[in-house]
Amino acid sequence: MSGVVPGLSIGEVAERTGLSVHTLRFYEREGILANPVRRDPGGRRVYHEDDVDWLTVCVILRGSGMPLPAVRRYTELVRAGGGTEAERLALLQEHRGRVMDQMDQLQKCLDLINFKVGVYEDALDQLAVSSATGTDAGR
Amino acid sequence: MSGVVPGLSIGEVAERTGLSVHTLRFYEREGILANPVRRDPGGRRVYHEDDVDWLTVCVILRGSGMPLPAVRRYTELVRAGGGTEAERLALLQEHRGRVMDQMDQLQKCLDLINFKVGVYEDALDQLAVSSATGTDAGR
């Protein structure tokens, strides 16, 4: 009594995870769901909070560039339960490496951009000044 | 006298930039070169140090997820020369936003991974300990 968990429609899950319904069905086909989706009597998917939680993790992993096959593999291991911790750990550590590489790359890019932004800002200031002093007045 | 700049083949440029020769030709078609590539009498591309420098910048921008059309636009502005600084600045600032968003995302992912790695390491330690004490001996 009162312990009846509601169950979520695909549309609600889409809204909560930020994925489209298309993508949710696609992920399901791809095996990116910790447990099989149940269906209501009409054949519609019924999701639960755990699914949303898991998908949220997947969104984060995908957002950091983990390829779908890796996400699938990780999902399989989680589904398989105990005894797979070592491989899960390895998978995550490998991805951590990729993430850190990306951060380095982004940092390098940020440095470049900041440098160039400085250059352009100076150039524009210069223009503003010279036109104000008449050095280059009216062109 | 000694000021004769050698000129680089597409293969050499590929090696220096880390791009493939395919990609170099592709980028050229896409208008991602600050100045038009010259050709030797045999019709082969002759690159110079500036080209390598520019391509290096492009590699960094692409590596941080700037879409090719944006790189092309930036290239066009550089080619057009003076008077385009404001737009170049805008382009770079927009991209800086994207880069910073990505870093946030990666950081979130890193936090998640670090948390989970911790969990799995503990789980594995636990296994090691219990098997050593015989709590779960032989399995």
Added chain:
DNA sequence: CTAGGAGCTGGAGCCGACTCCAGGTCAACC
């Protein structure tokens, strides 16, 4: 009872960014 909206399926389509192919040219060395 009917109109609308959300869901269902299998399969096709799309997009960005390469990547490769076939068939040919050219320069250099043996």
Added chain:
DNA sequence: GGTTGACCTGGAGTCGGCTCCAGCTCCTAG
């Protein structure tokens, strides 16, 4: 002068990751 090996071209193919389509079934509200 023949054989490599790097280069050339236009166009086709690939890959990852969605995204959409057609044609159907439900459920609910009016």
